[in-house]
Amino acid sequence: MNKIPEVNYLNADRGIKSWLFTLDHKRIGLLYLFSIMAAFLLGGVFAILIRLELLGPGKDIMEARTYNQIFTLHGAVMIFLFIIPSIPASLGNFILPQMIGAKDVAFPRLNLLSWWIYMFGAIFAVISMSAGSVDTGWTFYTPYSTTTSTSVVAMTLGIFILGFSSIFTGLNFIVTIHKMRAPGQTWFRLPLFVWGLYATAIIQVLATPVLGITVLLLILERVAGIGIFDPAMGGDPVLFQHFFWFYSHPAVYIMILPGMGIISELISTFSQKKIFGYKAIAFSSLAIAFISFLVWGHHMFVSGQSQLASAIFSFLTFLVGIPSGIKIFNWLATLYKGKIRFDTPMLYAFSFLFLFTIGGLTGMFLGTLATDVHLHDTYFVVAHFHFVMVGGTVMAFFGGLHYWWPKFWGRMYNEIWAKISIAFTFVGFNITFLSQFLLGAKGMPRRYYSYLEQFQSLHGFSSFGSWIMAVGFIIMAIYLIYAVFKGPPAGDNPWGALTFEWRTTSPPPKENFKETPTLTHGPYDYDKIIPKRTI
Amino acid sequence: MSGHSTHENRHVVSFKTYLATGTALLILTAATVGVSFIKLGGWNAIAAVGIACLKAILVAFVFMHLLYDKKIFLVIFSVAIIFLTIFLALTMFDILSRGEIYPDYEEPIEKNAVIYKKAEPAPTGEPVEDSTPKNH
């Protein structure tokens, strides 16, 4: 029978202050987890509202102006408050130091500061967006964002603040991975989740400052009329898009790379097989990070960018397919002849493989210059990035959440309800977004409040799917929270995995390990030992 | 004075080296000011940026100890420069190659910009720059 250790990080210190001012990376990870789940709930409610409004053409539940604000809120909350910090700041914060056998991240105070800045920026941004009725979309393109009367300045200031939290997390992780590894943890013995976080952190510190200067320039443009994005004053609004996408395209890989890291862990653990092509997966993360900085112009094919530049950006975009393909094929090769077990985390990994492949391949359509001219700003784009972001990142995030939930709390969730939940989510997701591919291919433009009668059935179908997905998420919230209090003790290593975090107790003690662990085998050496599952 | 090291075996750079670097930086400053008064056409900009790079390298390698410290710091600094170069190069490539395939697309933004000026009368096809500077 498994027991929960009497003293662990959850009860070592008591009181609300011991949480809000904690320097323990595990507690900060949980603080981040609660915050981003709140953001996910908020963004999810906005998503349901959007789908309700689009149930029929014309007005259903809200005015056109409100609709514009709601999709702006949905985009900005999901991107800046949920998906960018999601995996690194919550799961990464909790697991990374344990995976490398460290007591904490390199700069615990900076870690706490990062969360406080996140909270401040998040509240600031949400309040200013809803009170100031911002309707620019999350991209806040000029010249609309510099001429509209809504409170773009306050919202972008909130995003500027959030940028610091992202930079601090990235900086902390890079130094932690370089300097805090346990004896014997060489670079090529690091779990692939760590490689994913490392590549992510590199993008975070390289790209986020450019977002910072972009919103500073936008604020100055609005407040002081400096005129550098204002065409009437000799400025170039397309330059704003260069600035914006130099950050925001790599940011897409901030979202997906850690998810890919989780998938590597899940697939190897649940097929009980050494990961196929370890170095190829590790280096393809770095390759994706590098290539992500070369392709931003593919968002600007119809923005007045030079055709020659568009052609080159289109070509460079195809390069992203290579490292992504390498990962997919290596995961498939890992599965081949593995002892596959269909635990919930693995089901999320399978969902990821299926949905992310569709999302990635449709990305190739959109990266093709000539095709994009037709598909640009249609629901095809919306469907594509939801397949990558929700089908990819969110599936990986929930996979990781289910995988490490017993490590967080020492207790197991109900496996049957978990499987029911993912069935709802997966089916609902496909109904919602596969129909949007069809809508987009038929010419339905994105962000429109109303539409022609001919799109009605597909829009209705899509809205129907969003409710099924919502049911899946609600079930998940219930059984996960229930598990925290009443779940059966999970034991130290419920999945029989080999990475470091499973060598300590569940939940871990305050400084992660009773003594610094030494490395006796690699993270995926299932050909040498297969640990016993404690559940 | 060289050959000192602290208890962590950190290299202590000699006073002479620092002074020589400082002097070199001041000489290069004089050089860049001097060169700017000579008409060299496009070479002026190249000379100015070249000398600035040389000065920056001196500061980074000696004052910031890149030459003596862990090589990973040099890597980090180089990565910053490389990605800044990518940002600059790809953006400038767009700006400079606009209109090469379809000449109509050359500077489309500023010429059509009149539509953003609410108070002004309808566009006459004249470039907007004639209307600025304003508030004489």
Next chain:
Amino acid sequence: MTSGNSSGHRAHLAHHFSESSQQSESARMGMWIFILTEVLLFGGLFVAYTVYRSANPEMFYNAHKHLDIHLGTLNTIVLITSSLTMALAIRSIQLNDRKKSIKLLATTFALAAVFLIVKYFEYSHKFHLGQLPGKFYTYTGIEGSNPHIFFSVYFMMTGLHGIHVIAGMIAISWVMRITIQGRLSSEYYTPMELTGLYWHLVDMIWIFLFPLLYLIG
């Protein structure tokens, strides 16, 4: 000598590090990554500068003549000297010469103040003439298209740099304080070293701003 832990040496070691060299290297690495983010932050302004200079080369040439090259050169000399004194301050603390270190820090601080004062005179002159960014531009003596763009770029670049100078002065005065309190020695001088790195970065950015804005040939 890393294993010879004196008690003063141990006092600075946070619980999650195993050696003080690990701690100080981590700190420096963090600072270098911070410098990387600063380079890219300013990088955006350099890109904007290049875009608008390539669009209006004549105007940039005409407008730059209205910057005072003497004051610009003076400020370059001031900042380079302050960088030198900062480097020497760190050298002194490495050799455990606390008094000399404090003197050199004070010099660095004073030079930074001189830089800002010179900048203030330059700014107020431009305000007086109406050579201001964007829609506030009222000056009429510059030929070429959109001269206000030059001053937008000028004020953004030097303004952001000025903010960094002020932040540097705050950091230097804090380091000076803890040095006077005797908290830094040759055993542990990480705060001063990080401040030094930051200060050299501020110098380095000015090294580029100066020729790009004042010395357009």
